[in-house]
Amino acid sequence: MSVEVLDSAYVADHETGTFARAGLLRRLARDRVAAVAALTLAAIVLAALLAPWIAPYDPYFTDLTKVMQPPGAEHWFGTDNTGRDILSRVIFGTRNTLMLGLVGVIVGGLFGGVLGILATYYRRLDGWIMRLVDVMLAFPAILIGLAVAAIFGAGLTAVVIALVVATVPAVAREARGAAMGVMGQDFMEAGRAVGVSDGALIWRYLTLNCISTIFVFLTLRFGQIILTGSALGFLGMGAQPPTAELGMMAAQGRDFLFMAPHIATIPSCVIFVIVLAANLLGDALRDVLDPRLQT
């Protein structure tokens, strides 16, 4: 079998994949819960992207004549302890919170995926990489966040580093598991037998066949990353005032919980909605893309 024949077989597979993905949206739309979750998440992402244009007030503008106002017509989500408009701060805060989640998922997923796939392909690296993964897994995400904040000081960068470091080992394990399955396939052996280079085998044969599993895993992980990021923000290890970040806003509101509960509960509710929508969408995507993982 020549490389061309193998490649055309691969391309045919790939096209089937594309064809299947074209129906993905339709299948997701059929699941009402997933459709609502996707729409909610899309609306939140859009609001975060358009924050400077849609926020009704300046999120940093303090008005000491209007402190701790409950939700009303003028300020839909009320005002905080320095009279800042909570709706505007929530919109800007969502931007930072989503950014944390996305960077954690993308960068952590990339590093983790590469490690997992290399560990599978080069067996001599497997022991080393998986021991490293074991050590990394010995640090829960919050602990990594605390350690990074201890070294570099609290801030959004510390949280991003912590989220990436916490994501890498989990993705590496998942990617290794998926890649192990692919490695056992006949086409890998056939590819090697006809002299396909290591690079081509790793990328075109191994990685592309693992991507949907890794993608589903990352979608399911996204909510957890947001929760960890906002927990670190809540502990004061993340964004520093006056920057708006949902976890940090909830922590600031905690001091005024008995006088003005909305200051803490509204940002917490928004985190809950984001994570809930992400989890529901992740579940639905898993069912569509990787039915073997269904629970």
Added chain:
Amino acid sequence: MGQQIVHRLLISFPALLGVLFLCFCLLQVVPADPAMIIAGPDAKAETIAAIRRELGLDRSIPIQFFEYILRVLRGDLGRSIISNRMVSEELAMTIGPTVELMLGAMLIAVPSGLALGTLAAVNRGRLVDRVIMACSVAGVSMPVFFIGLILIQYVGFKWALLPFTGRTGPVWDGGLPSLILPALTLGAVLIGPIARLTRTAVLEVLGADFVRTARAKGLRESVVIIHHALRNAMIPVVTLIGLQAAFLLGGAVVTETMFSWPGVGRLAVGAIVSSDFPTAQGAIMILAVAFLSINLLVDVLYVYLDPRVQRR
């Protein structure tokens, strides 16, 4: 079984060494020089050099790491920069409350999760199943501090049913009321995942031959479910509980901070905020070692619960 346990202990060793190395690095890479912090801003160069010698900071990194391991083995984790007490003493005071909080959370989460998961599986497809599963997804998506805020605001403040700050003492010495709200906060986030997995595992087992046999020989349905189905469904659930230990430890840090619970997590956060590096290092190390130990315990329990693992 003994061999299995020794094997798992040996596997954990490199991870433990890695944890110790990372904790050791923590003090090496912090921007501030511990000797300068201890000596104070007006200290002379000789004083700083003497402290550096005393702390062993003038030696090479591998030697410092080796000495660090020896010190850890002796239980010497250095001295807190803020309170000037031994870090091991500070940790000894905080470990008890953290263990108490985690056990309290587990005591709430595990039975509730198992019960709800089994209830959902037995009523598959009915309203009860749907409600339980919806609540479990919602529970998984809720930030720990959100649950804490709600409990503090209503149960603690408005209805004044339970205390919500600090720890009044050990559980056996009148401290139970102060434990309930923090344990409930921490446990609530675990109920969802446990319920979900229990449902899947029980559903799988309910279709097995031995369950049919148990029913065929006329056992009561409750006996079939509790003794035959649930016991066999426990294997993945125990693994999940172990995996959730990471989550629980992370959640404990947040919960302790919220409820001013005097545990290791709150100690770590306080130490980082006040740049007390030796205390932060000790607290982070203890939490990581605790996490490794819980995972080891889960592995051992797994061998005990599933005799097939022993034969592999």
